[in-house]
Every structure is written in structure tokens, then in C-alpha cells.
Amino acid sequence: MLRLIFAVSLTATLLSAASSYKLVKTIPVGGSGGWDYLAADAHHRRLYVSHRTEVDVLNLDTNKLVGKIPDTDGVHGIAIARRLNRGFVSDGLANQVTIFNLKTLATLSTVKTGRDPDAIVYDPFTRRVFTFNGRSQDMTAIDAVSGRAIRTVALGGKPEFAVTDGHGNLYDNLEDKSELIRIDPKTLQIEDRWPLAPCQSPSGLAIDVQHHRLFSVCRNSVMAVVDTDTGKVIAHLPTGPGTDAARFDAARKLAFASNGGNGTLTVIGEQSPNRFSVLENVRTERGARTMALDTKTNRIYLSDARFAPAPAGQRGGHHRHAIVPGTFKLLVVAPQR
Numbered sequence: 001m002l003r004l005i006f007a008v009s010l011t012a013t014l015l016s017a018a019s020s021y022k023l024v025k026t027i028p029v030g031g032s033g034g035w036d037y038l039a040a041d042a043h044h045r046r047l048y049v050s051h052r053t054e055v056d057v058l059n060l061d062t063n064k065l066v067g068k069i070p071d072t073d074g075v076h077g078i079a080i081a082r083r084l085n086r087g088f089v090s091d092g093l094a095n096q097v098t099i100f101n102l103k104t105l106a107t108l109s110t111v112k113t114g115r116d117p118d119a120i121v122y123d124p125f126t127r128r129v130f131t132f133n134g135r136s137q138d139m140t141a142i143d144a145v146s147g148r149a150i151r152t153v154a155l156g157g158k159p160e161f162a163v164t165d166g167h168g169n170l171y172d173n174l175e176d177k178s179e180l181i182r183i184d185p186k187t188l189q190i191e192d193r194w195p196l197a198p199c200q201s202p203s204g205l206a207i208d209v210q211h212h213r214l215f216s217v218c219r220n221s222v223m224a225v226v227d228t229d230t231g232k233v234i235a236h237l238p239t240g241p242g243t244d245a246a247r248f249d250a251a252r253k254l255a256f257a258s259n260g261g262n263g264t265l266t267v268i269g270e271q272s273p274n275r276f277s278v279l280e281n282v283r284t285e286r287g288a289r290t291m292a293l294d295t296k297t298n299r300i301y302l303s304d305a306r307f308a309p310a311p312a313g314q315r316g317g318h319h320r321h322a323i324v325p326g327t328f329k330l331l332v333v334a335p336q337r
Contacts, residue, residue, distance in 0.1 A: 021267055021282045021300075025332040027063050029056055032325040035303045037077035037119070037245075038292035044102060047292060047301055048078040048087070051328065055089055057105060058330070060294055067105045072098050079122040079129055081144050088129045088144070090117035097131060097140075099147050109147050113140040119172070123164040126185045132159035132172055139172070141188055153188050155181065161205040161245070163214070169228065173202035173216055180205075180216060180226060194231035199224040204246035206255060211273040217246045217257045223268060225255075225276055235276045239266040244289035249298060252335070254279075258302055260289025265300065265333055284331055300333040 033052025040047050040060065049056040055069035055078060074093025081087070082102070089098040095115050099108045114133030121130050122144060129142040137158050141150040157174030164170050170183040178200055182192040196202055201219035214226040217239060223246070225235040242261025248254070257266040263286040267279045288302040306327035
């Protein structure tokens, strides 16, 4: 009995330590317009932040702006191919990808995609970049070395975020179908379609490669945990309203959901590949719905801004409110122990 009590106590202590997060800093960025994804390059210590028609690039250690990638109209996401010294930006309104040099941030070339390229992922297994195009409901594969488009493939639904396991599997959420698809990044064939019910309108997606688990966050304030081998949903966990992004910290075995609707960050612990629990909901700010994880410091960065009151007669979320010029910023959430 004493051994059991000690084990339970130790587990509770470890979980408590792992789940203690706090909003520790606000970084003013300024400028006008909206945003979407962020991407952290822990190796080069850079944070890439989508911002309307450009990408703001900050140093992860100093929090200082070190440059911009301009002319990325309607920017959504950023993918990093570190060994190729290249980055890739999905320019949603231009229906293209901007390819840039990681060291100099200089634009190297552009390549056409389907309509409204949104999520973008670099797959080291094939050395290809994939854009998931919202309006044309398809995926464009790009050779990351040559910078040339390979093919655009219909997905049978509106894609949201995607991840790769780096071992020959690419996964993507289909928002309007409430399902998850598995794609072979080499053949570009859709190998599986997995329902996520009761998850509705999945958006953000993260992966635990070691334990073969996917984390889909859904608009009905749910995170679905999926077995990548079987496609079976093994857990549903509550998050918060306005959830858009998901991340997984492999070192601390924690999954995160950023909830812009109520200004919280849900922290979910992975006690085992089949056991998950909500550890805490960290206070952030309303509107902070997308995020990036610095795997070196375990810090989380979220984009946000101040919003003007909604026009008379309108109701709803921040997407109906005008962003106050000059208020764009980053929030930094950090582990306390």
C-alpha cells in the first residue's frame, strides 16, 4: 500500500511540475493586418511570423526583429528545410509559394500552387514541400531542391493543417468532412480516410512520432487523439472555444491547443500512449489562436492584436472585428518548472 501511495504521489508531483505554464512576456511587433501560422526554427534561433503580406522574422533568444520576407500576399504558413537552407511561405492570395534563403531571408523564387495555399509542410523523407489549398480543396507537391511543382492532387474536402512523420506518411485534417487523411508523400496517393467524430471541423494538427499519435483540435472545443497505425480515435479531450492550432512537446510529453475564443492555452499530458488528461488551461489573451513551439526552451509563442468593437448589429468572433493598427504582438508562454 505504501508503495502504491508513493507511486501515485510521485506521478501527481511530476504531472504538476510538467504542467505549470505562465504568460511571461509580450513582444510588440506593430504593423497592421491579420495573421495565421507561426514557425519556430530552434536550430537557427528564428521565429517566422505570418503577417498579412509579409513574414516577420525574430530572434528567439533576443526577441528582436531581424528581418522580413516581403511580398507574401495573404501569407498563411512557413515551412523550414534546414539542411537545404531554404524556407517556404504559402501566399494565399497570390496562389503561390515563396522560396527564400534561411540565412539571408532573400527570396529565391516563387512557384504556383492550387487556389489559396494555406497549411504548408516540408517532408524530409521525400525532400518535398506540400501546400494544402483551401479554395481548390487540393494539395500541391513541390520539389524542395529544384523549386518546381510536381503535381496538384484533389483531396475530397477542405484541407486544414498537416504534419509529416518523416518516415513516409503525411497527415491532413479535412475541415468540412471532420476526417483525417493519410497520404503517401512519394506516390501522392490518399491511403486512408479516418472519421474524427465527435470532433467537428478539425483545424490544427500535431504529432507524437515516437508513440504514433496525432492530435487534431476541433472547432467544437475538442482535441481528438488518433492512433496513426489504425486510424482509431483513442481519446477526446476538452479544450476551449476558438481553438485553431495544436503543438506537441516530445521532451515533456505535452500536447497544446491554443483557444482564441476565450484566451486560453490548454495543456494536455500524455501519461502513456493510451492515457491523456487535461492538466491546465493557461490564461493568454482573446484572439491568440495560433502558436509555435521552441523545442530548445519549451516556450510557446502566440500571435495576437487588439480588436476594435464589432460594427453595430454584428455578432461573433474576432474575425468580424477590425484589428487596431499598430497593436500586433506576440505572447510568450513558458514552463515555470
